[in-house]
Amino acid sequence: MKRLIILAPALLLSGCLTFGTTAPVRHKFPDVPPELLKSCPDLQIANETDKLSDVLKIVSENYGKYHECRVAVDTWIEWYKTQKEIYNR
Amino acid sequence: MFLLSFVPDALIQLIVNGILIAGIVGSVVSFFFGFFVRWMPWIIPYRMLLQILSLVLLIAGVYFKGGLGVEMEWREKLRIAEEKVKIAEEKSQQVNTVVQKVYVDRVKTVKDTQIVVQEKIVEKEKIIDAECKVPKEAVDILNEAAKTPGAKK
Numbered sequence: 001m002k003r004l005i006i007l008a009p010a011l012l013l014s015g016c017l018t019f020g021t022t023a024p025v026r027h028k029f030p031d032v033p034p035e036l037l038k039s040c041p042d043l044q045i046a047n048e049t050d051k052l053s054d055v056l057k058i059v060s061e062n063y064g065k066y067h068e069c070r071v072a073v074d075t076w077i078e079w080y081k082t083q084k085e086i087y088n089r
Numbered sequence: 090m091f092l093l094s095f096v097p098d099a100l101i102q103l104i105v106n107g108i109l110i111a112g113i114v115g116s117v118v119s120f121f122f123g124f125f126v127r128w129m130p131w132i133i134p135y136r137m138l139l140q141i142l143s144l145v146l147l148i149a150g151v152y153f154k155g156g157l158g159v160e161m162e163w164r165e166k167l168r169i170a171e172e173k174v175k176i177a178e179e180k181s182q183q184v185n186t187v188v189q190k191v192y193v194d195r196v197k198t199v200k201d202t203q204i205v206v207q208e209k210i211v212e213k214e215k216i217i218d219a220e221c222k223v224p225k226e227a228v229d230i231l232n233e234a235a236k237t238p239g240a241k242k
Contacts, residue, residue, distance in 0.1 A: 075188055
């Protein structure tokens, strides 16, 4: 009887080990808007011409493409910062 | 423990409390055996059995009670964590919608500006081309600069 009483605390304490597990909760990685998954387009190549206006058109089109690409990169940065903040909260 | 999640909490608590109370009552009876024997003389032959059984029930009851308490604590933590994740996922989705709208608006602004610039070039075409002829070499250099470095030809 006395031996059993001595054994009891050891058995009781072992219960603490049995139940200590990690909570199975997963935070799904958020999907990025599909528009941002497109890569930047190649720059336009000028046809053979001696007219400055034709060259200017190509150059300005290429500037436009750069600006579009910059918008995409800036949006990516904003998206990442905001999502990181939400994830870490 | 996994199977326990299918059993209602109230039923588990009832069973655990039942085992614990039975263990306590049995232990009290076996501890003050001489006192109880006056009213229940028929338990005399079961003394040893009662002692062992009540001790086992008491130990099991305390063990399960502690385990159940920890289990309930974990379930509560899990519920809170799941709630937090749900809120975070909803916020992520809202952010995506806002980001998508901002992106579309910005690209539209870029495209609108582009159209205005192209129209200006067409409008001033004669003035631009009047005094300047672009040599072939200049166009070649410009094209070379426009090509993506390292890209396959």
